[in-house]
Amino acid sequence: MSVYSIKDLEHLSGIKAHTLRIWEQRYGILNPVRTDTNIRTYGDEELKLVLNIAILQNRGDYKISEIAKMSDSERSAHLLRLSEGTLNFPDQIQALTIAMLELNEVMFQQLTNNIIRKYGFEDFLIHIIHPFMLRLGTLWLSGSVSPAQEHFISHLIRQKVMSEIDQLDLSLKPHAKKFLLYLPDGELHEISLLFANYLLRSRKHQVIYLGQSLPLDELVCAYDIFKPDYVLSVFTSRPNPEEINDYLVELTDKIPEAKLLLTGYQMMALEQEVPERIQVLNNFQDLIDLANAN
Numbered sequence: 001m002s003v004y005s006i007k008d009l010e011h012l013s014g015i016k017a018h019t020l021r022i023w024e025q026r027y028g029i030l031n032p033v034r035t036d037t038n039i040r041t042y043g044d045e046e047l048k049l050v051l052n053i054a055i056l057q058n059r060g061d062y063k064i065s066e067i068a069k070m071s072d073s074e075r076s077a078h079l080l081r082l083s084e085g086t087l088n089f090p091d092q093i094q095a096l097t098i099a100m101l102e103l104n105e106v107m108f109q110q111l112t113n114n115i116i117r118k119y120g121f122e123d124f125l126i127h128i129i130h131p132f133m134l135r136l137g138t139l140w141l142s143g144s145v146s147p148a149q150e151h152f153i154s155h156l157i158r159q160k161v162m163s164e165i166d167q168l169d170l171s172l173k174p175h176a177k178k179f180l181l182y183l184p185d186g187e188l189h190e191i192s193l194l195f196a197n198y199l200l201r202s203r204k205h206q207v208i209y210l211g212q213s214l215p216l217d218e219l220v221c222a223y224d225i226f227k228p229d230y231v232l233s234v235f236t237s238r239p240n241p242e243e244i245n246d247y248l249v250e251l252t253d254k255i256p257e258a259k260l261l262l263t264g265y266q267m268m269a270l271e272q273e274v275p276e277r278i279q280v281l282n283n284f285q286d287l288i289d290l291a292n293a294n
Helices: 006-013 017-027 044-058 064-069 072-083 089-101 105-119 121-141 147-166 191-202 216-226 244-254 284-293
Strands: 178-182 206-209 230-234 259-263 278-280
Touching: 006 017, 006 044, 017 064, 044 064, 044 072, 044 089, 072 089, 089 105, 089 121, 089 147, 105 121, 105 147, 121 147, 121 191, 121 284, 147 191, 178 191, 178 216, 191 206, 191 230, 191 284, 216 244
Parallel strands: 178 206, 178 230, 230 259, 259 278
Antiparallel strands: none
């Protein structure tokens, strides 16, 4: 079980710690465990409860006294009904977080299907899933999400994106550009690369998708065959900070003509200038602008 401080609950829910303490005293809705030094800590059930409260209360339809009396199943039912209406993007992200913590696939599918029907798949990716994945990264780094929970939600998101890609019309527009997508050797975080695959294909560019953990020599082989205009990758955990400069030098040397589009945590954290043919994508809007311009 994960352990959270009151500040963790505040950060993840947006509800002030002072307010949470008042609710704890007044309604008994939280059951902290105290450490040997008398510091309150909270578990997964408290986090799920606080996230539910944040969503239900944000709508203004429920008082905290009413929410405190609801069972877990009643709160979940109210949340799903709200998701069919006018939940805003932050609330949808909160709801997906609850589905992940509960390993609740039915809830995930209902939520995402409601969102896609209302906003369309691209807005679902950009405004909900991408911020959700950033939150997931924060939860992962803090130890607040188990590997099982992370694998569960990543697998469902991956399935959803691949299903949408399979439904795209793969005809190419006139003067379509050629994109080669891959992840470097040892890199397994594939979701963002799948997003890029969808965004480019939906704009009728030609895409070769090579996926996870590709050795550089194999990338060069594919590059020589396909001769792309752009090579795109996401550096989340690989190459590591000690290796990334040498990797970029070797990459630009072995891929001599294509424009290199790179993003991900390791690129965002890079302090020095990158070689001239590398364009760092700060967000998906950068990729959309580039794809729309070509």
